[in-house]
Amino acid sequence: MTTHGHFIGGKLVDGASGRTSDVFNPTTGEVQAKAALASAAEVARAVDAAEKAFPDWAATNPQRRARVMFKFKELVEKDMDNLAKLISAEHGKILPDARGDVQRGLDVIEFACGIPHLQKGEYTEAAGPGIDVYSMRQPLGVVAGITPFNFPAMIPMWMFGVAVAVGNTFINKPSERDPSCPLRLAELMMEAGAPEGVLNVVNGDKEAVDALLQEPRVKAISFVGSSDIANYIYAEGARYGKRVQAFGGAKNHMIILPDADMENAVNNLIGSAYGSAGERCMATPVAVPVGEGTAEELISMLKPKVEGLRIGPSMSEDSDLGPLVTAAHKERVANYIQMAIDEGQEALVDGREFKLQGYEDGFFMGGTLLDKAQPSHKSYIEEIFGPVLQIVRAKNFEEATQLPSQHQYGNGVAIFTRNGAAAREFVQKVNVGMVGVNVPIPVPVSYHTFGGWKRSGFGDTNQHGPEGVKFWTKIKTVTQRWPEDVQGSEFVIPTME
Ligand code: NAD
Numbered sequence: 001m002t003t004h005g006h007f008i009g010g011k012l013v014d015g016a017s018g019r020t021s022d023v024f025n026p027t028t029g030e031v032q033a034k035a036a037l038a039s040a041a042e043v044a045r046a047v048d049a050a051e052k053a054f055p056d057w058a059a060t061n062p063q064r065r066a067r068v069m070f071k072f073k074e075l076v077e078k079d080m081d082n083l084a085k086l087i088s089a090e091h092g093k094i095l096p097d098a099r100g101d102v103q104r105g106l107d108v109i110e111f112a113c114g115i116p117h118l119q120k121g122e123y124t125e126a127a128g129p130g131i132d133v134y135s136m137r138q139p140l141g142v143v144a145g146i147t148p149f150n151f152p153a154m155i156p157m158w159m160f161g162v163a164v165a166v167g168n169t170f171i172n173k174p175s176e177r178d179p180s181c182p183l184r185l186a187e188l189m190m191e192a193g194a195p196e197g198v199l200n201v202v203n204g205d206k207e208a209v210d211a212l213l214q215e216p217r218v219k220a221i222s223f224v225g226s227s228d229i230a231n232y233i234y235a236e237g238a239r240y241g242k243r244v245q246a247f248g249g250a251k252n253h254m255i256i257l258p259d260a261d262m263e264n265a266v267n268n269l270i271g272s273a274y275g276s277a278g279e280r281c282m283a284t285p286v287a288v289p290v291g292e293g294t295a296e297e298l299i300s301m302l303k304p305k306v307e308g309l310r311i312g313p314s315m316s317e318d319s320d321l322g323p324l325v326t327a328a329h330k331e332r333v334a335n336y337i338q339m340a341i342d343e344g345q346e347a348l349v350d351g352r353e354f355k356l357q358g359y360e361d362g363f364f365m366g367g368t369l370l371d372k373a374q375p376s377h378k379s380y381i382e383e384i385f386g387p388v389l390q391i392v393r394a395k396n397f398e399e400a401t402q403l404p405s406q407h408q409y410g411n412g413v414a415i416f417t418r419n420g421a422a423a424r425e426f427v428q429k430v431n432v433g434m435v436g437v438n439v440p441i442p443v444p445v446s447y448h449t450f451g452g453w454k455r456s457g458f459g460d461t462n463q464h465g466p467e468g469v470k471f472w473t474k475i476k477t478v479t480q481r482w483p484e485d486v487q488g489s490e491f492v493i494p495t496m497e
Contacts, residue, residue, distance in 0.1 A: 009049035010196025026092030029361030053197030072192035090178035105157030112165035128496035139167030149175035234458035250411035272440035333386030411452030
């Protein structure tokens with residue numbers, strides 16, 4: 001059986017710790033490979049490689065760094081089907097969705113191809129007598145990204161795309177549940193011309209993460225995963241003096257006003273709630289119809305669609321969703337469904353007993369639709385991260401706006417309406433980081449930035465876009481003059497007069 005090792009100093013290396021974890025095939029339920037779990041010593045080797053590569057890479061002119069990103073984009077496009085298969089086989093998402101995972105990462109690589117322009121500094125001529133002021137954005141050094149299982153292509157590329165393009169050297173610690181795609185991306189970066197040590201991948205668990213947090217040579221950490229761990233990474237990283245951004249879980253709401261185009265709302269909702277088996281941080285696990293009439297209409301149109309979801313093997317091209325990532329996660333989701341029922345929610349559709357013929361040991365679940373969730377219910381407050389949609393009925397617009405605003409998570413939210421004024425007021429008032437207006441999954445494009453609020457995001461700088469350039473660089477500001485005459489001493493703070 002294959003054991004996925006690490007990618008350090010430009011090549012694949014075996015794990016040396018003797019510790020591994022299982023990599024499942026979620027469609028069959030079998031263990032298909034192992035992932036090596038790095039020790040602190042192995043993490044240190046990756047940092048050695050990245051540290052060695054940093055001075056030359058940082059000194060490489062931005063246009064040349066951009067050319068590596070251009071070439072990388074071309075190679076990933078050529079390898080798209082292979083990368084998608086690696087993702088589907090380990091994650092369980094269907095192939096077209098896996099290609100989307102790669103494409104949304106590639107969008108950030110495209111953005112990073114413009115790094116010579118994005119990394120330009122600012123200049124003020126004659127800020128004082130004979131004085132010019134300029135600023136530059138310099139890379140930080142060795143930096144790291146700790147990524148979740150649910151987007152093994154997109155999220156590593158969000159991070160290293162920008163971090164490497166601005167001149168840092170990078171260590172990715174991907175999820176131990178689907179290690180193959182991040183390793184392949186590192187190989188492709190080398191093929192694209194990145195010098196060895198510029199992008200490293202270390203597989204591992206908490207031990208590797210703690211080693212990165214405690215390693216003084218790692219200057220910044222970007223994290224995406226669940227909120228308790230995001231909070232831990234943020235606090236620990238800060239304790240060790242690092243720059244940290246840490247993105248956490250979510251519970252995104254879709255508000256449906258009585259004047260919405262209901263067919264559109266339902267079509268959008270079913271895809272965003274159940275696509276990728278609900279294992280997306282921008283999924284829509286909560287629907288909020290406003291008014292009893294809207295709720296009844298929504299349910300009458302939604303229920304048959306949930307019952308009719310096409311669930312199939314991850315390698316299928318024409319299913320709506322595949323299996324969940326592991327048996328343990330499937331059980332966790334099933335427990336939340338039971339909790340919701342015990343809390344008094346009505347299971348209009350219960351997907352727990354679903355079995356896919358021929359794949360009875362796979363981690364499949366049918367879609368579940370729960371009505372009458374209340375803001376006090378634990379199953380509503382917490383993230384379920386499965387093919388489960390909860391309906392919270394709101395009496396009016398104000399109540400509907402309060403629900404996502406007061407929820408502990410603030411990643412994404414959507415409103416469906418034909419009323420521009422209501423949508424505008426909602427956008428203005430809602431206490432959530434990314435908002436969709438008649439758009440169910442408002443993941444911003446790569447040249448804008450991604451990031452949630454409250455327990456969905458710790459730190460103050462978003463992923464990719466100009467915010468990404470800011471996160472992965474430090475600013476240096478220079479005040480210069482070239483006097484021809486002798487300067488007197490000044491004991492008063494200079495005021496540029
Ligand atoms: P996770 O928190 O279990 O794991 C994320 C990373 O942290 C992995 O690399 C994992 O190996 C590591 N890790 C796990 N336990 C750790 C520990 N105790 N100490 C240190 N590191 C640890 O998350 P996951 O299950 O891989 O991903 C799903 C979660 O990620 C969901 O909560 C989802 O909402 C969230 N997510 C958020 C975003 C976002 O942008 N906000 C995007 C995608 C996923």
